[in-house]
Amino acid sequence: xxxxxxxxxxxxxxxxxxxxxxxxxxxxxxxxxxxxxxxxxxxxxxxxxxxxxxxxxxxxxxxxxxxxxxxxxxxxxxxxxxxxxxxxxxxxxxxxxxxxxxxxxxxxxxxxxxxxxxxxxxxxxxxxxxxxxxxxxxxxxxxxxxxxxxxxxxxxxxxxxxxxxxxxxxxxxxxxxxxxxxxxxxxxxxxxxxxxxxxxxxxxxxxxxxxxxxxxxxxxxxxxxxxxxxxxxxxxxxxxxxxxxxxxxxxxxxxxxxxxxxxxxxxxxxxxxxxxxxxxxxxxxxxxxxxxxxxxxxxxxxxxxxxxxxxxxxxxxxxxxxxxxxxxxxxxxxxxxxxxxxxxxxxxxxxxxxxxxxxxxxxxxxxxxxxxxxxxxxxxxxxxxxxxxxxxxxxxxxxxxxxxxxxxxxxxxxxxxxxxxxxxxxxxxxxxxxxxxxxxxxxxxxxxx
Numbered sequence: 001x002x003x004x005x006x007x008x009x010x011x012x013x014x015x016x017x018x019x020x021x022x023x024x025x026x027x028x029x030x031x032x033x034x035x036x037x038x039x040x041x042x043x044x045x046x047x048x049x050x051x052x053x054x055x056x057x058x059x060x061x062x063x064x065x066x067x068x069x070x071x072x073x074x075x076x077x078x079x080x081x082x083x084x085x086x087x088x089x090x091x092x093x094x095x096x097x098x099x100x101x102x103x104x105x106x107x108x109x110x111x112x113x114x115x116x117x118x119x120x121x122x123x124x125x126x127x128x129x130x131x132x133x134x135x136x137x138x139x140x141x142x143x144x145x146x147x148x149x150x151x152x153x154x155x156x157x158x159x160x161x162x163x164x165x166x167x168x169x170x171x172x173x174x175x176x177x178x179x180x181x182x183x184x185x186x187x188x189x190x191x192x193x194x195x196x197x198x199x200x201x202x203x204x205x206x207x208x209x210x211x212x213x214x215x216x217x218x219x220x221x222x223x224x225x226x227x228x229x230x231x232x233x234x235x236x237x238x239x240x241x242x243x244x245x246x247x248x249x250x251x252x253x254x255x256x257x258x259x260x261x262x263x264x265x266x267x268x269x270x271x272x273x274x275x276x277x278x279x280x281x282x283x284x285x286x287x288x289x290x291x292x293x294x295x296x297x298x299x300x301x302x303x304x305x306x307x308x309x310x311x312x313x314x315x316x317x318x319x320x321x322x323x324x325x326x327x328x329x330x331x332x333x334x335x336x337x338x339x340x341x342x343x344x345x346x347x348x349x350x351x352x353x354x355x356x357x358x359x360x361x362x363x364x365x366x367x368x369x370x371x372x373x374x375x376x377x378x379x380x381x382x383x384x385x386x387x388x389x390x391x392x393x394x395x396x397x398x399x400x401x402x403x404x405x406x407x408x409x410x411x412x413x414x415x416x417x418x419x420x421x422x423x424x425x426x427x428x429x430x431x432x433x434x435x436x437x438x439x440x441x442x443x444x445x446x447x448x449x
Contacts, residue, residue, distance in 0.1 A: 024179030035069040046145035067191025086121035130158040181414040199394035267372040274323035317377035324373035334361040
């Protein structure tokens with residue numbers, strides 16, 4: 001407790017860090033406030049059917065990502081997911097289209113162009129999603145819930161929803177530039193945390209009303225949740241080290257000495273981005289169906305509107321594995337690493353410098369990425385297993401999946417940035433036992449810059 005108070009005092013002493021944390025809190029409060037601002041013309045007291053619709057299923061996950069804005073019929077109802085979807089498309093284009101691949105290599109100017117394309121594509125995606133949301137709103141709510149259900153309401157509300165998503169994107173960029181941590185990730189994290197208290201209270205209430213050891217089961221659930229949190233931390237921080245010998249000339253003679261160093265390669269280099277990308281893809285069927293209730297759908301749509309179905313979980317896990325390899329490929333470039341190592345006079349013992357070194361690093365990355373991606377996929381589908389075993393839908397979302405991995409990853413990243421600011425000014429870090437290992441290399445910089 002004493003160390004925590006000392007750390008808080010040290011944070012307050014650093015003006016730059018104090019300002020960044022203050023800006024972050026301010027922007028996040030603005031986002032949370034907007035999540036409760038209901039669309040003009042909609043009666044807030046008549047939203048119970050919409051809240052019931054988003055209490056479970058794929059829409060429950062979508063509502064969690066938006067921090068409850070979806071079920072509140074808020075101006076931020078579509079959340080940040082259109083921007084995530086646009087980022088997926090743009091990053092895929094960097095592999096498939098030479099123009100975007102060249103743009104990615106142009107440094108800061110290329111990054112700005114790609115961000116601009118991402119914004120334009122976000123607008124296009126949101127323009128298609130906004131009417132679908134409003135159609136679902138009309139289906140779920142009684143006609144008396146609308147002051148005006150004419151075409152003007154559809155047009156004006158669609159414009160408001162598009163503007164809301166763009167404003168959230170702008171807030172995320174401001175957090176990245178003037179705050180602490182990655183803005184888009186912070187916004188998603190805050191939306192998830194907003195659902196945690198109500199989920200715990202709901203699960204506790206349901207267990208209290210049960211006979212035959214309901215409270216015991218609640219305690220067991222909390223212990224399992226703690227175990228899964230530890231697993232997620234291990235997944236985020238997992239590192240494989242490759243020994244590197246760096247040749248250095250000893251002063252006073254011509255003898256060449258060697259210094260042993262290591263290249264840290266993460267088991268999960270991609271962080272939580274594969275699971276966010278895969279989740280965005282899984283939202284597509286329900287968006288095409290106009291956010292319709294899964295009970296009114298059959299076949300393909302019904303399967304992918306139900307997170308507890310086998311094919312939903314299988315497809316979700318497969319997409320995570322694919323996106324893990326994809327994001328690792330665009331994050332880690334073995335060829336550049338081999339060239340940089342050769343220029344600095346380093347080499348991997350037993351491996352020739354140059355092309356052979358690049359192939360060796362690539363093979364190592366492929367081997368450690370496979371178990372990392374499978375582990376990531378297993379953690380992602382744990383909420384579905386928890387639902388099948390009787391855990392309430394809201395609380396089950398924190399038994400792994402996108403929510404818990406994002407919470408762990410973003411918290412570690414943010415703590416690592418705070419610790420870096422403190423250590424730069426010769427203050428003790430947040431932990432005396434060692435540096436916090438975040439997932440800085442996997443933060444979605446291109447999405448929030």
